[in-house]
Protein backbone atom coordinates (compact mmCIF):
# COMPACT_ATOMS: atom_id res chain seq x y z
CA UNK A 1 0.00 0.00 0.00
CA UNK A 2 1.24 3.45 -0.91
CA UNK A 3 0.62 5.36 2.37
CA UNK A 4 -0.31 8.99 2.48
CA UNK A 5 1.30 12.33 3.09
CA UNK A 6 0.18 15.61 4.60
CA UNK A 7 -1.10 18.48 2.50
CA UNK A 8 -0.44 21.91 3.93
CA UNK A 9 -1.56 25.34 2.81
CA UNK A 10 -0.25 28.37 4.65
CA UNK A 11 -1.68 31.81 3.97
CA UNK A 12 -2.28 30.99 0.29
CA UNK A 13 -3.63 33.56 -2.14
CA UNK A 14 -4.45 33.22 -5.82
CA UNK A 15 -5.09 36.18 -8.07
CA UNK A 16 -5.99 35.30 -11.64
CA UNK A 17 -4.92 37.40 -14.59
CA UNK A 18 -7.42 40.20 -14.80
CA UNK A 19 -7.36 40.63 -11.02
CA UNK A 20 -9.94 38.10 -9.75
CA UNK A 21 -8.97 37.17 -6.18
CA UNK A 22 -9.91 33.48 -6.05
CA UNK A 23 -8.19 32.65 -2.73
CA UNK A 24 -7.09 34.98 0.00
CA UNK A 25 -4.95 34.00 2.99
CA UNK A 26 -6.13 30.38 3.01
CA UNK A 27 -4.56 28.01 5.53
CA UNK A 28 -5.50 24.38 6.02
CA UNK A 29 -4.01 20.92 6.39
CA UNK A 30 -5.15 17.44 5.43
CA UNK A 31 -3.54 14.53 7.25
CA UNK A 32 -2.73 11.13 5.71
CA UNK A 33 -5.88 8.99 5.71
CA UNK A 34 -8.15 11.94 6.45
CA UNK A 35 -11.21 12.82 4.34
CA UNK A 36 -11.80 16.57 4.32
CA UNK A 37 -14.84 18.02 2.58
CA UNK A 38 -14.45 21.39 0.94
CA UNK A 39 -17.78 23.20 1.05
CA UNK A 40 -18.83 26.60 -0.21
CA UNK A 41 -21.04 28.31 -2.75
CA UNK A 42 -20.22 28.35 -6.41
CA UNK A 43 -17.34 30.73 -7.14
CA UNK A 44 -15.99 30.61 -3.56
CA UNK A 45 -12.63 29.19 -4.71
CA UNK A 46 -12.96 25.41 -4.15
CA UNK A 47 -11.74 24.37 -7.55
CA UNK A 48 -8.91 26.89 -7.46
CA UNK A 49 -7.82 25.58 -4.06
CA UNK A 50 -7.72 21.97 -5.28
CA UNK A 51 -5.75 23.01 -8.35
CA UNK A 52 -3.06 24.86 -6.40
CA UNK A 53 -2.20 21.57 -4.70
CA UNK A 54 -1.05 19.83 -7.88
CA UNK A 55 0.28 22.98 -9.50
CA UNK A 56 -2.47 23.41 -12.10
CA UNK A 57 -3.01 26.92 -10.72
CA UNK A 58 0.06 28.84 -9.49
CA UNK A 59 -0.43 30.66 -6.21
CA UNK A 60 0.52 34.28 -5.80
CA UNK A 61 1.32 34.29 -2.11
CA UNK A 62 1.91 31.87 0.78
CA UNK A 63 2.99 28.26 0.55
CA UNK A 64 1.45 24.95 -0.52
CA UNK A 65 3.30 21.74 0.33
CA UNK A 66 2.61 18.07 -0.28
CA UNK A 67 4.52 15.67 1.95
CA UNK A 68 6.81 18.53 2.95
CA UNK A 69 7.68 19.41 -0.67
CA UNK A 70 6.85 22.98 -1.62
CA UNK A 71 4.59 22.98 -4.68
CA UNK A 72 6.11 25.15 -7.40
CA UNK A 73 7.28 24.99 -11.02
CA UNK A 74 10.43 23.06 -10.08
CA UNK A 75 8.53 20.42 -8.09
CA UNK A 76 5.34 19.98 -10.15
CA UNK A 77 6.54 16.69 -11.58
CA UNK A 78 7.41 15.25 -8.16
CA UNK A 79 4.16 16.48 -6.63
CA UNK A 80 1.96 15.25 -9.48
CA UNK A 81 3.44 11.77 -9.04
CA UNK A 82 1.86 11.71 -5.58
CA UNK A 83 -1.44 13.45 -6.27
CA UNK A 84 -4.39 12.04 -8.24
CA UNK A 85 -7.51 13.92 -9.25
CA UNK A 86 -11.12 12.90 -9.72
CA UNK A 87 -13.51 15.25 -11.50
CA UNK A 88 -17.26 15.70 -11.92
CA UNK A 89 -17.23 13.36 -14.87
CA UNK A 90 -14.69 10.59 -15.18
CA UNK A 91 -13.39 11.90 -18.55
CA UNK A 92 -12.55 8.40 -19.74
CA UNK A 93 -11.28 7.62 -23.22
CA UNK A 94 -14.74 6.70 -24.57
CA UNK A 95 -13.72 4.11 -27.17
CA UNK A 96 -11.04 2.45 -25.04
CA UNK A 97 -11.93 -0.51 -22.86
CA UNK A 98 -12.62 -0.14 -19.17
CA UNK A 99 -9.41 -2.05 -18.40
CA UNK A 100 -7.26 0.17 -20.63
CA UNK A 101 -8.77 3.28 -19.06
CA UNK A 102 -7.78 2.06 -15.61
CA UNK A 103 -4.32 0.98 -16.78
CA UNK A 104 -3.75 4.48 -18.15
CA UNK A 105 -3.71 5.68 -14.52
CA UNK A 106 -0.38 3.90 -14.03
CA UNK A 107 1.32 5.46 -17.03
CA UNK A 108 3.88 7.29 -14.97
CA UNK A 109 7.11 5.44 -15.42
CA UNK A 110 6.26 3.75 -18.69
CA UNK A 111 6.66 5.17 -22.19
CA UNK A 112 3.25 6.07 -23.61
CA UNK A 113 4.08 4.28 -26.90
CA UNK A 114 4.21 0.99 -25.05
CA UNK A 115 0.76 1.65 -23.70
CA UNK A 116 -0.46 2.61 -27.15
CA UNK A 117 0.59 -0.83 -28.32
CA UNK A 118 -1.22 -2.41 -25.41
CA UNK A 119 1.99 -3.60 -23.75
CA UNK A 120 0.90 -3.41 -20.21
CA UNK A 121 3.00 -5.29 -17.67
CA UNK A 122 1.15 -8.31 -16.29
CA UNK A 123 1.45 -7.02 -12.72
CA UNK A 124 -0.36 -3.85 -13.78
CA UNK A 125 -3.13 -5.80 -15.45
CA UNK A 126 -3.61 -7.81 -12.28
CA UNK A 127 -3.64 -4.65 -10.21
CA UNK A 128 -6.17 -2.97 -12.52
CA UNK A 129 -8.46 -6.02 -12.38
CA UNK A 130 -8.23 -6.08 -8.59
CA UNK A 131 -9.08 -2.36 -8.42
CA UNK A 132 -12.02 -2.79 -10.77
CA UNK A 133 -13.33 -5.54 -8.52
CA UNK A 134 -12.81 -3.26 -5.51
CA UNK A 135 -14.90 -0.50 -7.10
CA UNK A 136 -17.66 -3.02 -7.72
CA UNK A 137 -17.37 -3.69 -11.45
CA UNK A 138 -17.73 -7.19 -12.78
CA UNK A 139 -15.36 -9.13 -15.00
CA UNK A 140 -17.65 -8.70 -17.96
CA UNK A 141 -17.13 -4.93 -17.68
CA UNK A 142 -13.38 -5.14 -18.31
CA UNK A 143 -13.42 -5.30 -22.10
CA UNK A 144 -16.45 -3.12 -22.67
CA UNK A 145 -15.93 0.31 -24.15
CA UNK A 146 -16.08 3.03 -21.52
CA UNK A 147 -18.85 4.84 -23.39
CA UNK A 148 -21.20 1.88 -22.84
CA UNK A 149 -21.20 2.34 -19.05
CA UNK A 150 -23.62 4.39 -16.96
CA UNK A 151 -22.45 7.65 -15.36
CA UNK A 152 -22.02 5.97 -11.98
CA UNK A 153 -20.06 3.08 -13.49
CA UNK A 154 -17.85 5.52 -15.38
CA UNK A 155 -17.09 7.39 -12.18
CA UNK A 156 -16.14 4.06 -10.56
CA UNK A 157 -13.71 3.47 -13.43
CA UNK A 158 -12.37 7.01 -12.92
CA UNK A 159 -11.77 6.24 -9.26
CA UNK A 160 -10.04 2.95 -10.09
CA UNK A 161 -7.86 4.86 -12.60
CA UNK A 162 -6.98 7.46 -9.94
CA UNK A 163 -5.97 4.78 -7.43
CA UNK A 164 -4.00 2.89 -10.07
CA UNK A 165 -1.47 5.73 -9.81
CA UNK A 166 -0.93 4.86 -6.11
CA UNK A 167 -1.63 8.41 -4.99
CA UNK A 168 -0.69 9.70 -1.58
CA UNK A 169 -3.22 12.50 -1.95
CA UNK A 170 -6.57 12.42 -3.77
CA UNK A 171 -8.19 15.65 -4.90
CA UNK A 172 -11.83 15.27 -5.86
CA UNK A 173 -13.51 18.22 -7.58
CA UNK A 174 -17.30 17.80 -7.24
CA UNK A 175 -17.00 14.05 -7.94
CA UNK A 176 -20.72 13.37 -7.49
CA UNK A 177 -22.23 16.53 -8.95
CA UNK A 178 -23.68 14.70 -11.96
CA UNK A 179 -24.85 11.56 -10.16
CA UNK A 180 -28.17 10.65 -8.56
CA UNK A 181 -28.33 10.63 -4.73
CA UNK A 182 -27.92 6.86 -4.28
CA UNK A 183 -25.03 6.61 -6.71
CA UNK A 184 -23.45 9.69 -5.10
CA UNK A 185 -23.42 7.93 -1.76
CA UNK A 186 -21.94 4.76 -3.25
CA UNK A 187 -19.20 6.71 -5.00
CA UNK A 188 -18.25 8.73 -1.91
CA UNK A 189 -18.25 5.59 0.24
CA UNK A 190 -15.94 4.03 -2.30
CA UNK A 191 -13.52 6.97 -2.34
CA UNK A 192 -13.53 6.99 1.44
CA UNK A 193 -12.85 3.26 1.74
CA UNK A 194 -10.13 3.04 -0.90
CA UNK A 195 -8.39 6.12 0.50
CA UNK A 196 -8.62 4.96 4.11
CA UNK A 197 -7.19 1.52 3.22
CA UNK A 198 -4.18 3.27 1.65
CA UNK A 199 -3.88 6.10 4.21
CA UNK A 200 -4.37 8.48 1.29
CA UNK A 201 -5.33 12.07 2.21
CA UNK A 202 -8.57 13.20 0.52
CA UNK A 203 -9.72 16.74 -0.15
CA UNK A 204 -13.13 16.61 -1.81
CA UNK A 205 -15.31 19.53 -2.87
CA UNK A 206 -19.03 18.93 -2.45
CA UNK A 207 -22.24 20.86 -2.69
CA UNK A 208 -24.39 18.74 -0.44
CA UNK A 209 -23.96 19.08 3.29
CA UNK A 210 -25.68 15.77 4.03
CA UNK A 211 -23.03 13.98 1.98
CA UNK A 212 -20.24 15.84 3.75
CA UNK A 213 -21.82 14.87 7.05
CA UNK A 214 -21.99 11.21 6.05
CA UNK A 215 -18.50 10.78 4.61
CA UNK A 216 -16.11 13.52 5.77
CA UNK A 217 -14.00 13.57 8.90
CA UNK A 218 -13.72 17.32 8.76
CA UNK A 219 -15.07 20.32 6.85
CA UNK A 220 -13.36 23.38 5.44
CA UNK A 221 -15.92 25.93 4.29
CA UNK A 222 -14.99 28.66 1.87
CA UNK A 223 -16.82 31.81 1.06
CA UNK A 224 -15.64 34.66 -1.15
CA UNK A 225 -12.08 33.28 -1.43
CA UNK A 226 -11.51 32.87 2.32
CA UNK A 227 -11.90 30.03 4.83
CA UNK A 228 -14.95 30.94 6.89
CA UNK A 229 -15.17 27.82 8.97
CA UNK A 230 -13.13 24.72 9.67
CA UNK A 231 -13.88 21.89 12.04
CA UNK A 232 -15.39 18.48 12.64
CA UNK A 233 -18.77 17.81 11.07
CA UNK A 234 -20.67 17.58 14.38
CA UNK A 235 -20.03 21.28 14.97
CA UNK A 236 -21.13 22.31 11.49
CA UNK A 237 -24.55 23.45 12.64
CA UNK A 238 -27.28 25.43 10.93
CA UNK A 239 -25.90 28.76 12.10
CA UNK A 240 -22.56 28.06 10.48
CA UNK A 241 -24.21 26.75 7.33
CA UNK A 242 -26.32 29.88 6.97
CA UNK A 243 -23.26 32.11 7.26
CA UNK A 244 -21.55 30.29 4.45
CA UNK A 245 -24.38 29.60 2.04
CA UNK A 246 -26.88 32.43 2.49
CA UNK A 247 -26.65 35.57 0.39
CA UNK A 248 -24.35 33.84 -2.05
CA UNK A 249 -23.82 36.98 -4.03
CA UNK A 250 -22.45 39.35 -1.43
Ligand code: ADP
Nearest residue numbers: 016017020022041042043044045046047048049
Ligand atom coordinates in the same frame (compact mmCIF):
# COMPACT_ATOMS: atom_id res chain seq x y z
P1 ADP B 1 -15.68 27.18 -7.10
O1 ADP B 1 -14.92 25.94 -7.43
O2 ADP B 1 -15.95 27.33 -5.63
O3 ADP B 1 -16.94 27.34 -7.91
P2 ADP B 1 -13.57 28.57 -8.51
O4 ADP B 1 -12.28 28.26 -7.85
O5 ADP B 1 -13.91 27.86 -9.78
O6 ADP B 1 -14.75 28.44 -7.44
O7 ADP B 1 -13.60 30.14 -8.84
C1 ADP B 1 -13.25 31.14 -7.88
C2 ADP B 1 -13.27 32.50 -8.58
O8 ADP B 1 -12.20 32.57 -9.53
C3 ADP B 1 -14.53 32.79 -9.35
O9 ADP B 1 -14.81 34.16 -9.24
C4 ADP B 1 -14.17 32.42 -10.78
O10 ADP B 1 -14.91 33.17 -11.71
C5 ADP B 1 -12.69 32.83 -10.83
N1 ADP B 1 -11.90 32.02 -11.79
C6 ADP B 1 -11.81 30.67 -11.82
N2 ADP B 1 -10.95 30.29 -12.79
C7 ADP B 1 -10.50 31.42 -13.39
C8 ADP B 1 -9.58 31.70 -14.47
N3 ADP B 1 -8.96 30.72 -15.11
N4 ADP B 1 -9.36 33.00 -14.78
C9 ADP B 1 -9.98 34.00 -14.12
N5 ADP B 1 -10.83 33.82 -13.10
C10 ADP B 1 -11.10 32.55 -12.73
